Amino acid sequence: xxxxxxxxxxxxxxxxxxxxxxxxxxxxxxxxxxxxxxxxxxxxxxxxxxxxxxxxxxxxxxxxxxxxxxxxxxxxxxxxxxxxxxxxxxxxxxxxxxxxxxxxxxxxxxxxxxxxxxxxxxxxxxxxxxxxxxxxxxxxxxxxxxxxxxxxxxxxxxxxxxxxxxxxxxxxxxxxxxxxxxxxxxxxxxxxxxxxxxxxxxxxxxxxxxxxxxxxxxxxxxxxxxxxxxxxxxxxxxxxxxxxxxxxxxxxxxxxxxxxxxxxxxxxxxxxxxxxxxxxxxxxxxxxxxxxxxxxxxxxxxxxxxxxxxxxxxxxxxxxxxxxxxxxxxxxxxxxxxxxxxxxxxxxxxxxxxxxxxxxxxxxxxxxxxxxxxxxxxxxxxxxxxxxxxxxxxxxxxxxxxxxxxxxxxxxxxxxxxxxxxxxxxxxxxxxxxxxxxxxxxxxxxxxxxxxxxxxxxxxxxxxxxxxxxxxxxxxxxxxxxxxxxxxxxxxxxxxxxxxxxxxxxxxxxxxxxxxxxxxxxxxxxxxxxxxxxxxxxxxxxxxxxxxxxxxxxxxxxxxxxxxxxxxxxxxxxxxxxxxxxxxxxxxxxxxxxxxxxxxxxxxxxxxxxxxxxxxxxx
Amino acid sequence: xxxxxxxxxxxxxxxxxxxxxxxxxxxxxxxxxxxxxxxxxxxxxxxxxxxxxxxxxxxxxxxxxxxxxxxxxxxxxxxxxxxxxxxxxxxxxxxxxxxxxxxxx
Numbered sequence: 256x257x258x259x260x261x262x263x264x265x266x267x268x269x270x271x272x273x274x275x276x277x278x279x280x281x282x283x284x285x286x287x288x289x290x291x292x293x294x295x296x297x298x299x300x301x302x303x304x305x306x307x308x309x310x311x312x313x314x315x316x317x318x319x320x321x322x323x324x325x326x327x328x329x330x331x332x333x334x335x336x337x338x339x340x341x342x343x344x345x346x347x348x349x350x351x352x353x354x355x356x357x358x359x360x361x362x363x364x365x366x367x368x369x370x371x372x373x374x375x376x377x378x379x380x381x382x383x384x385x386x387x388x389x390x391x392x393x394x395x396x397x398x399x400x401x402x403x404x405x406x407x408x409x410x411x412x413x414x415x416x417x418x419x420x421x422x423x424x425x426x427x428x429x430x431x432x433x434x435x436x437x438x439x440x441x442x443x444x445x446x447x448x449x450x451x452x453x454x455x456x457x458x459x460x461x462x463x464x465x466x467x468x469x470x471x472x473x474x475x476x477x478x479x480x481x482x483x484x485x486x487x488x489x490x491x492x493x494x495x496x497x498x499x500x501x502x503x504x505x506x507x508x509x510x511x512x513x514x515x516x517x518x519x520x521x522x523x524x525x526x527x528x529x530x531x532x533x534x535x536x537x538x539x540x541x542x543x544x545x546x547x548x549x550x551x552x553x554x555x556x557x558x559x560x561x562x563x564x565x566x567x568x569x570x571x572x573x574x575x576x577x578x579x580x581x582x583x584x585x586x587x588x589x590x591x592x593x594x595x596x597x598x599x600x601x602x603x604x605x606x607x608x609x610x611x612x613x614x615x616x617x618x619x620x621x622x623x624x625x626x627x628x629x630x631x632x633x634x635x636x637x638x639x640x641x642x643x644x645x646x647x648x649x650x651x652x653x654x655x656x657x658x659x660x661x662x663x664x665x666x667x668x669x670x671x672x673x674x675x676x677x678x679x680x681x682x683x684x685x686x687x688x689x690x691x692x693x694x695x696x697x698x699x700x701x702x703x704x705x706x707x708x709x710x711x712x713x714x715x716x717x718x719x720x721x722x723x724x725x726x727x728x729x730x731x732x733x734x735x736x737x738x739x740x741x742x743x744x745x746x747x748x749x750x751x752x753x754x755x756x757x758x759x760x761x762x763x764x765x766x767x768x769x770x771x772x773x774x775x776x777x778x779x780x781x782x783x784x785x786x787x788x789x790x791x792x793x794x795x796x797x798x799x800x801x802x803x804x805x806x807x808x809x810x811x812x813x814x815x816x817x818x819x820x821x822x823x824x825x826x827x828x829x830x831x832x833x834x835x836x837x838x839x840x841x842x843x844x845x846x847x848x849x850x851x852x853x854x855x856x857x858x859x860x861x862x863x864x865x866x867x868x869x870x871x872x873x874x
Numbered sequence: 875x876x877x878x879x880x881x882x883x884x885x886x887x888x889x890x891x892x893x894x895x896x897x898x899x900x901x902x903x904x905x906x907x908x909x910x911x912x913x914x915x916x917x918x919x920x921x922x923x924x925x926x927x928x929x930x931x932x933x934x935x936x937x938x939x940x941x942x943x944x945x946x947x948x949x950x951x952x953x954x955x956x957x958x959x960x961x962x963x964x965x966x967x968x969x970x971x972x973x974x975x976x977x978x979x
Contacts, residue, residue: 465969549968564976
C-alpha cells in the first residue's frame with residue numbers, strides 16, 4: 256500500500272477504495288459527486304416549480320405535488336446540495352492551506368460523509384414511498400405535525416442523520432485548524448478561506464444542536480405520540496419556529512462564510528495583490544458569526560413576538576450589514592490597482608459582488624420589522640434569499656470548484672467553456688430572481704400553487720421561468736465542461752494559477768500524504784512570500800522522514816448504513832409495530848460497528864523515507 | 875522534561891505545585907461550605923425568593939471553581955477552550971433568555 260504507483264485498477268477496486276477511503280481529497284470528491292447529484296435534483300425540482308408558474312391557472316402538476324416539490328427543492332438545496340458542496344471545498348483545500356497531511360480525524364471525516372449521504376438518500380426515498388415531505392423546508396408546526404402520510408417522517412429522520420454527519424464534519428475541521436497548522440502558520444497568517452471555515456465550523460458546532468433538538472421533539476410528536484407542539488395538550492407550536500431558526504439563521508452564514516473566504520482568496524490571487532485589509536476581513540468574519548446567533552427571530556416578525564423583541568432583532572439584523580459592507584469594500588479595494596486576470600473563478604467572483612450586494616439590500620429592507628408585515632411570505636422574500644444564496648453560495652461553489660479543480664483532478668477546467676457556462680447562468684439568475692422582488696411587492700404570496708390571470712403577474716412569472724431555464728443551460732454547459740476537460744485537457748502540473756497560498760505548493764493532484772515535508776510558513780500568503788524572495792518554493796520545516804498514514808476502513812459506511820435502516824424501521828413502526836424489529840436491527844448494526852471500531856486497534860501504516868525519495872505517491 | 879533537584883526550574887515547579895495544591899484544598903473547602911449553606915437554607919425554610927437566587931449564585935461560583943482550579947483552566951494554554959466554552963454559554967444563554975421572555979412568559 257505504501258507504494259501506490261500509477262497502475263490501472265479495475266472498477267471494483269476503485270469503488271472499494273472510495274467506499275473505504277479516509278483521505279480528505281477523496282472524501283472531497285465523494286462530497287462533490289453526492290452534492291452535485293443533489294444539486295441537479297434540486298434544480299430539476301426548481302424547474303418543475305417554475306414550469307407550474309409559467310402562466311396563470313396552470314395545471315402542470317397537482318397542488319399536493321407542488322407542495323412536495325417546493326419543500327424538497329428547499330430541503331435538498333440547503334442540506335443536500337449547498338452543505339456538501341461547501342464541504343467539498345473545505346475538504347480539498349483546508350488541510351492543504353494550513354500545511355497539514357490530513358484532517359485531524361480522518362475516520363470521522365469519512366463517517367461524516369456517509370452519514371450525510373445516507374441521510375440524503377433516506378430523505379429522497381420518500382418520493383417512492385407515498386410522497387415527499389410537504390410542509391415547507393422550514394417544517395413549521397402544527398402543519399408538519401399534522402401532515403398525513405410518511406413524508407414528514409422521512410424529513411425528520413433524513414435530516415437527523417445527515418445533520419449528525421455535518422456536526423461531525425464541523426468538529427473535525429475545528430480540531431484540524433486548532434491543532435494541525437504547519438510551523439509558522441499563526442492564526443493571523445491563515446488564508447481567508449481557512450479563517451472563514453474556522454468560523455463556519457464554530458457556527459456548525461453551536462447551531463446544529465438546536466436543529467437536532469427540534470427534530471427529536473418533532474420525531475416524538477409524529478412517531479411516538481408526544482405533544483411538544485400541540486397547544487391543546489400544553490405544548491407550544493412557536494418552540495419549533497424558534498429552534499428551527501436558532502439553527503436556521505446561523506445555517507445561512509454557515510453557507511455564505513466559506514464562500515466569502517474563498518472569494519477573498521480568488522480575488523487576491525487573480526488581482527496579484529495581497530488581500531486589502533486582511534485583519535479587518537478576519538474581524539468582519541468573526542463578527543458576522545457572532546451576530547448570526549442573535550438575529551434568528553427576524554424570520555418570525557409576524558409571529559407576534561411583540562414590539563420590543565421585534566425591534567431588538569431588527570436592529571441586530573441591520574448591524575450585520577456593517578461587517579458585510581467591510582468585506583464588499585475590501586474586495587473592491589483588493590482589485591483596485593491590481594493586475595487582474597479574468598479567469599473563470601475571477602469571473603464568478605466579480606459577478607458575485609454586485610449580485611450579493613443586491614441581495615444584501617433586500618435583506619436590510621426585510622429587517623425593518625414594520626415593513627416586513629408587508630413583505631412577509633411574499634415573493635419578495637423568495638427573491639431576497641435566492642439573491643444571497645444563488646448569487647453568493649452557488650456562484651461561490653462554481654468559483655471554488657473551478658479554482659480547486661486542479662487539486663481534485665489534476666486538470667484546469669476549460670476556460671472557454673467555463674465562461675460560456677457563466678454568462679447564461681449569470682443573466683438567467685438576475686432574470687429569475689430580480690423580477691420576483693417586484694412580484695412580491697405586487698402581492699404574490701410564496702408557496703402558492705397557482706396565480707390567477709388579470710392580476711398583472713403574468714409577465715413577471717414568465718420572465719422568471721425563462722431565467723430559470725437559462726440557469727439550467729449554464730449548469731449543463733458546466734457539466735459538459737467537466738466531461739470535456741476529463742477527456743481532452745492536459746494535466747496542469749503544480750501551481751496552475753500562480754497561487755499565493757500553501758495548497759499550490761504541492762503537485763496537482765496532490766500525493767495522498769500531501770506534503771513530503773511539512774513547510775515552514777514565513778508570512779501571510781506563504782507561497783507568495785517565497786516567490787517574492789526568489790525561492791519559488793517552501794522551506795521545509797522538518798527533515799524527510801517516515802510519514803504515518805491512517806488505514807482505509809469500511810466501518811463508517813456500516814455505522815451510517817445501520818442508522819439508515821433504523822430510520823426506515825422507526826418511520827414505519829407507526830403503522831405496524833413489527834417494523835420496530837427493523838429499527839432495532841439497524842441500531843444493532845451501528846452499535847456493533849462502533850464496538851468493532853473501539854475494540855480493534857488500527858494503528859495505520861508508515862510511508863517509508865526510502866520510498867518517498869523514490870517518489871512514492873506522486874502521479 | 876528533565877528537571878534536576880536543586881535547579882531553579884525544579885524549585886520553581888515545586889513551589890508552583892505546592893501553591894496549586896493549596897488552592898485546590900481551599901476551593902474544595904469552599905465548595906463543601908457552599909453546599910452546606912445551600913442545604914441549610916432549604917432546611918431552615920427561608921423564603922424561596924431568597925433561597926433560590928442564593929443557591930443559583932453559589933452554584934455558579936462552584937462551576938467556576940470546578941473549571942478553573944480542578945480542571946486547570948487558570949493555567950496557560952487554555953485560552954481556546956475558554957473561548958469555546960464562553961461562546962457556548964453565550965449561545966445557550968441567548969436561547970434560554972429568548973424562550974423565557976418571549977415564548978413562555
